[in-house]
Amino acid sequence: MFLGPALDAFGYSRIIFGSSPSLSSTSSSTPRDWYALAREVLAELGVEQEGIDAIFMNNAKAVYSR
Numbered sequence: 001m002f003l004g005p006a007l008d009a010f011g012y013s014r015i016i017f018g019s020s021p022s023l024s025s026t027s028s029s030t031p032r033d034w035y036a037l038a039r040e041v042l043a044e045l046g047v048e049q050e051g052i053d054a055i056f057m058n059n060a061k062a063v064y065s066r
Helices: 003-010 031-044 049-064
Strands: none
Touching: 003 031, 031 049
């Protein structure tokens, strides 16, 4: 995954997690698989809980509740 460079470029407050697969995808992975993978990568990068909450929840709330 390219989360490290994205975090470096944009910071935690400008990233929203999404897991919708492409309609043309032939992968059998599920949104749960993508979520687990993203959480694992963020843990490996040493992202603190505040950043994780921003990426998976708070940023979307801020954008879509306007």
